[in-house]
Amino acid sequence: MKFLCVRCDEPMAFEKAEGPEEGSLAVTFACARCGARFALLTNPWETQLVRTLGVRIGGRRVPPEPMELVRGTLVQQRDPEPAPADVRAAAPVWTAEASQRLERVPEFVRPMARQAIERYATEQGYREITVRVVDEARARYMP
Amino acid sequence: MAGLGNGKETKMKRYREIVGDGGSAVLAQVQEQRARVESRLARVRHVVAVASGKGGVGKSVVVANLAASLTQQGRRVGVLDGDLNGPAIARMLGVGHQTLRVERDHAAPAIGPLGIKVVSMALLLPRDDTPVIWEAPTQDDAYVWRGTMEASAAREFLADVEWGELDYLFIDLPPGAERLPHLAGLLAGRVRGAVVTIPSQVSRMIVAKAVVLARTAGIDMFGEVENMAGYVCPRCGAVGDLFPGDDAEAAATSLGLPSLGTIPFDPRIALCADRGDPFIAVYPDTAAAEAFAAVASRLDALLEACG
Numbered sequence: 001m002k003f004l005c006v007r008c009d010e011p012m013a014f015e016k017a018e019g020p021e022e023g024s025l026a027v028t029f030a031c032a033r034c035g036a037r038f039a040l041l042t043n044p045w046e047t048q049l050v051r052t053l054g055v056r057i058g059g060r061r062v063p064p065e066p067m068e069l070v071r072g073t074l075v076q077q078r079d080p081e082p083a084p085a086d087v088r089a090a091a092p093v094w095t096a097e098a099s100q101r102l103e104r105v106p107e108f109v110r111p112m113a114r115q116a117i118e119r120y121a122t123e124q125g126y127r128e129i130t131v132r133v134v135d136e137a138r139a140r141y142m143p
Numbered sequence: 144m145a146g147l148g149n150g151k152e153t154k155m156k157r158y159r160e161i162v163g164d165g166g167s168a169v170l171a172q173v174q175e176q177r178a179r180v181e182s183r184l185a186r187v188r189h190v191v192a193v194a195s196g197k198g199g200v201g202k203s204v205v206v207a208n209l210a211a212s213l214t215q216q217g218r219r220v221g222v223l224d225g226d227l228n229g230p231a232i233a234r235m236l237g238v239g240h241q242t243l244r245v246e247r248d249h250a251a252p253a254i255g256p257l258g259i260k261v262v263s264m265a266l267l268l269p270r271d272d273t274p275v276i277w278e279a280p281t282q283d284d285a286y287v288w289r290g291t292m293e294a295s296a297a298r299e300f301l302a303d304v305e306w307g308e309l310d311y312l313f314i315d316l317p318p319g320a321e322r323l324p325h326l327a328g329l330l331a332g333r334v335r336g337a338v339v340t341i342p343s344q345v346s347r348m349i350v351a352k353a354v355v356l357a358r359t360a361g362i363d364m365f366g367e368v369e370n371m372a373g374y375v376c377p378r379c380g381a382v383g384d385l386f387p388g389d390d391a392e393a394a395a396t397s398l399g400l401p402s403l404g405t406i407p408f409d410p411r412i413a414l415c416a417d418r419g420d421p422f423i424a425v426y427p428d429t430a431a432a433e434a435f436a437a438v439a440s441r442l443d444a445l446l447e448a449c450g
């Protein structure tokens with residue numbers, strides 16, 4: 001899909017993608033000439049199509065996790081192999097408030113979001129995941 | 144919209160006149176996925192997709208036993224279970240209880256008793272009777288996504304599993320040929336195909352469709368294995384007809400494929416498959432084990448000759 005500013009006859013540039021939230025992605029495009037902006041809001045089927053292709057509109061900051069799509073989409077699955085004890089001991093702890101925040105993420109992307117936030121926290125050397133850390137991770141991965 | 148076509152609007156740029164995608168980067172990611180598949184398979188010498196016309200002809204059993212025979216002949220072998228909804232290979236190769244190990248940047252295959260590497264949906268499902276259900280906007284829509292999700296899952300297995308050095312990677316396809324064109328697109332020029340049939344006219348008629356479709360998709364089909372060709376008497380070892388009036392060579396020729404050989408029906412094959420024991424190792428001196436070894440040698444010779 002490409003977007004064209006009809007007034008300027010100029011291709012519009014991708015600005016940002018948000019979501020999925022309640023099954024919808026919000027993808028914003030802007031015209032560099034006249035500044036016009038508009039958002040593409042996907043319905044659940046379109047959202048699913050994008051997801052099934054294994055792509056992120058606007059590209060990815062971090063490469064996909066191995067088996068991210070299958071593990072994020074398969075409804076019933078085996079518990080993953082337990083992580084070695086030393087890795088788990090070093091994992092950052094979630095505050096109650098931050099956990100609540102995670103609960104607002106749609107269930108099917110929650111494990112992925114949790115992993116991404118934990119990874120971010122570990123990279124940054126945080127021992128605790130607070131709401132602020134969640135916001136920082138969000139800004140980093142889904143600007 | 145013809146009525147709206149005044150001079151001004153017809154000058155509007157069209158899709159092909161716009162260079163790039165404005166930063167959505169979707170196409171670039173699709174290309175990146177393909178590149179990852181290619182680099183994962185860089186150390187695999189032969190990728191062999193095994194197809195059949197109908198289900199139940201013994202395709203999975205043949206793949207499992209060929210993998211075992213080739214391993215015994217000193218080849219390094221991996222098997223990717225492409226039958227996502229009817230995964231059987233993991234159980235047959237004795238890794239049904241293992242879990243797919245997902246590391247930081249790759250997934251690692253399960254390793255069976257003979258050292259055969261196996262990746263299957265079965266390594267992800269909690270129980271043997273768990274069906275594959277994909278997330279969908281509503282479960283009523285789930286069937287709509289099945290095809291797309293299955294193609295994506297197959298791609299993800301190929302892109303993320305690190306097989307290491309292999310002489311052979313077998314892909315056990317689901318019955319029918321629907322997956323072949325997609326596979327050809329992903330593995331352009333890297334995959335060859337073989338088919339498994341049984342000596343019945345109906346089986347042949349259906350498998351012919353798979354062969355034609357595969358060739359149309361540009362896959363080099365190099366051979367046919369005929370399974371359940373004759374019945375081995377467990378008492379005296381004599382081989383009798385299971386399907387009367389058959390000629391495997393003539394049949395393979397009619398598909399335009401070299402025959403890789405025939406495998407007799409032997410109940411112990413099914414028994415071993417159910418238990419996850421390698422039949423050719425448990426019953427090495429049987430006609431069926433010799434038949435598997437012969438097919439493996441022929442396949443090896445054929446593919447080594449094409450380099």
Ligand SMILES: Nc1ncnc2c1ncn2[C@@H]1O[C@H](COP(=O)(O)OP(=O)(O)O)[C@@H](O)[C@H]1O
Pocket residue numbers: 195197198199200201202203204205231318370371406407408409410411412413414416417
């Ligand atoms: N040559 C054979 N002798 C005995 N049983 C066989 C033979 N080939 C296949 N079977 C059995 O037939 C059934 C179907 O085989 P399977 O490999 O699952 O078929 P497919 O993969 O083509 O659907 C299995 O129970 C298998 O053990």
Ligand SMILES: [Mg+2]
Pocket residue numbers: 202203204226229231
């Ligand atoms: Mg099968």
Ligand SMILES: [Zn+2]
Pocket residue numbers: 005006007008009010031032033034035036
């Ligand atoms: Zn404009």
